[in-house]
Amino acid sequence: MQDSISFFTGFGVNDLWFLGEAALKTLWISVLSISIGTLLGTFFGWVLHEGKLAATLTIAPVLDVFRSVPLIIQLVLFYNFAPIIGLNFDPFVSGVVILTFYTAALVANVARGGIEAVPPSMRRASRSLGMSYWQDLFHVVLPIGGRAVFPAWIGVVLGVMKDSALVSVLGYVELLKASQVLITRTQEPLLILAIAGAFYFALSYPISRYAHKFEQRWSK
Known part of the structure; x- marks a missing residue:
């Protein structure tokens, strides 16, 4: 017989365990989607910053769709139309795919803002010191721009979760x-x-607290 937390409810310990397992599933799908989406979004943000016409005309409209269309509509449409083109994804994979591109669309603007936050004079100085374009990007732009947009990225993480x-x-x-x-x-x-x-609070609060500590450490 299931042990109840209260005499006035049928909610028991096993149900609490069931919610705990579901919380881990929430954490897993969030971590997977946010990780891949952040990498994709950073790449898209760099492409948009470079301002190549072909990339801007192809990537920007797609990202606008993912940012503008309600997420629930994206999920339902993808899950129901994917089998038509031979993609038989289960709910977990479908959720990861859409959440990943949704995250990427949000992170793209964040990443673009981070790149543009680095003063052009600093980039010119790094190039004058003999750094290549990629060295400048990874050793100058990424650390400085990343710090500038870190709070915005944390906001995306908590929102996607x-x-x-x-x-x-x-x-x-x-x-x-x-x-x-x-x-x-x-x-x-x-x-x-x-x-x-x-449970949602327990998942989100540590992220916001650690993010605040990182910001304080960087500001010193």
Whole structure:
């Protein structure tokens, strides 16, 4: 028999464990999507900064679509239309694909802003010291620009982590979907949503705190 936390609810320890496992799934899909999306977004931001006409005409409109169309619509459309072209992805993979490109679209603007935050005079100075274009990019632009836009990137990370809840519409049992399952069974929405909110807070708060510490360290 399941041990209940309270005599007045059917919510038990096993249900709490179920939510904990769902929180780990939320963390996993978020980490995977944010990591790949950040790399792609940084590349796209560099391409947009370079201002090549062909790249701007092809990449910029696509990124605008991912930024402008609601994420839930992107998820549903991709999951339902992908099989038509022979891509039979499960909900997890579909969620990762869309969240990755959604993250990349947001990070592209952040990365572009970081590159443009580096004073041109500093870049000219690095080139005058004999640095190549790529040495200047990795040893001057990336460290300085990265610090300038780090808070904005953290904002993207926290936003995508919360937006990952929308993958539940595809049937992927992350934290929100698990909460919905338990609410249907126990009819205790306030309790379960409060616990789910606590899990989201536990996932997000350490990121914001460590980010703040990094900012303080860099400012010294």
